[in-house]
Amino acid sequence: MxxxxxxxxxxxxxxxxxxxxxxxxxxxxxxxxxxxxxxxxxxxxxxxxxxxxxxxxxxxxxxxxxxNFDAFPRAEEHLLQKTPSGAVVSIIGLIIMATLFVHELKYYLTTYTVHQMSVDVKRGETLPMHINMTFPSLPCEVLSVDAIDMSGKHEVDLHTNIWKLRLTREGHITGTEYLSDLVEKEHSADKHGDSNDHHEDPAKNKNEHGLGSDAETMIKNVKHAMENGEGCRVFGVLDVQRVAGNFHVSVHGLNIFVAQQIFDGAKNVNVSHVIHDLSFGPKYPGIHNPLDGTTRILHDTSGTFKYYIKIVPTEYRYLSQRVMPTNQFSVTEYFVPVRATDRSWPAVYFLYDLSPIIVTIKEERRSFLHFITRLCAVLGGTFALTGMLDRWMYKIIEAVTKSKTGSTLR
Structure with a gap:
């Protein structure tokens, strides 16, 4: 078979x-x-x-x-040629890729924020005001802090804490005083932002220091402090109702006759000040309070500073879903020089109003797919670019070598 x-x-x-x-x-x-x-x-x-x-x-x-679908064909080992220029390009490419990888990793791990706006429906809550200011030319004995809301009534909150620190000419602390002398006063609602509403009639001024010997002693002490260049630092928290109003730091707490004896006219009241911190709630990451670090120093003049503040209610939501209620604000500054005919005393006013819109800021993290996409793009682009540079360098070196060899043979 x-x-x-x-x-x-x-x-x-x-x-x-x-x-x-x-x-x-x-x-x-x-x-x-x-x-x-x-x-x-x-x-x-x-x-x-x-x-x-x-x-x-x-x-x-x-x-x-x-x-045939293989996009990465392999050549035999003896057909591959390794050059010094290729090694240099490869090392540079690896360094660039490592740097870009670290940058992309940091970018992926960091969070970003998303802003959303809605109507503010909060009611019955108070507005915290954090104050930290320095008056280098006024002693603590003559300074007072007053807060007035839209209703015209001065609000006194049991949880309000304001402190005054006596400062030397060099700025060192010499004593502490607790401000508990905030006295309720009635004002018309349409004049709550005007500095002329406190001293039109001397009979309406506060007389907490007394007249007689107590007043003489106080006048003597204040003049002595001013001669020594004593200043004052005012700091603390004011809790007021969430309505438009103002708070101001001034010498309005003095009896008008006592103030006249101390300063000999409003033109000598120097309200130069430094705002270390002014905020309306806790601080969240990335917040910017425009008045922080503001310095206003007067030379050979006097007047009233007015800061018009627009407060925007804000909620900050962390990745952990914890919510922190706070407030942002914008500010416009205005200075009114004192005139000889003025009957009011210089002061520093902060007139505020609230926006009906609340801003919600949410922390979010980028997706892992987004990270992989960016990583492939930067690493792949770097690899392709280094390959092109290697080929160009090889051709240039080869051309130069051939030209030198040809000239030697001739």
Missing amino acids: GQIKVYVRIGQFVYVYIFWSSGGPLSRAIPTKSFSILDRWRIFAASPYLLSRSPGFKMGLKLQSFR
């Missing part, structure tokens, strides 16, 4: 197909190493017709077609 053997090599195996005259093919896989040189030659001497009809041959064609 005749037979025909067909050898087909696929990978490390050689498939042997035996065709009998009475039946179909019978195949078996045998390792290549078990074949002799003659058997290996017979693999390539087999009939093309028989190979094309064998299952192993068709499988080999499919595998070859699949390999």
Whole structure:
């Protein structure tokens, strides 16, 4: 019975197909190493017709077609050429990629904020005012803090705490005084922001220091403090109703006759001041209070400072879903020089009003997919750019080398 053997090599195996005259093919896989040189030659001497009809041959064609999709073909090791210029470009590329990776990682780990606005529906809450100011030219004995709301009534809150620190000419603390002398006063609602509403009639002024010997002693002490260059630092918290109003720091707490004896006229009241901190609630990350660090020093003049403040209610939501209610604000400053005909005393006014819109600031983190996308973009772009630089440098070096070789041969 005749037979025909067909050898087909696929990978490390050689498939042997035996065709009998009475039946179909019978195949078996045998390792290549078990074949002799003659058997290996017979693999390539087999009939093309028989190979094309064998299952192993068709499988080999499919595998070859699949390999054509390889976008990263490999060359033999001896065909690759490594150059010093390529090493330099590779090191620079690795440094750039490492730097960009660290930058993208930091960018992914940091949070960003989203702002949303809505109508403020809060009612019945108080507005905290954090004050920290220094008056370098006025002693603490002559300064008072007053707060008036839109209704015209001076609000006195049991939780309000205001402190005064006596300062030397150099700014060192010499004593502390607690301000508990905030006295309720009635004012018309349409004059709550006017500095002339306190001293039109001397009979309406506060007389907390007395007249007689007590007044003389106080006048003497204040003049002595002013001669020594004593100043005052006022700080604390005022809790007022969430309506428009103002608070001011001035010498309005003095009896008008006592003030006249001390300063000899309003033109000598120097309300130079430094605002260390002025805020309307706790501070959240990234907040900017425009009056922090403000310095206003007067030389050879006097007058009233007015800060018109627009308060915007704010809620800050952390990633942990913790909510911190606070307030932002914008400010416009106005200075009114004192005139000889003025009957009012210089002061520092903060006139505020609230916005009906509340701003919600939410912390959010970037998605991991966004991080991977940016990382692939920067690293892939750097890799492609370094590859282009390597090819350009290689061509330039090769051209220079050939030109030198040609000139040497000549």
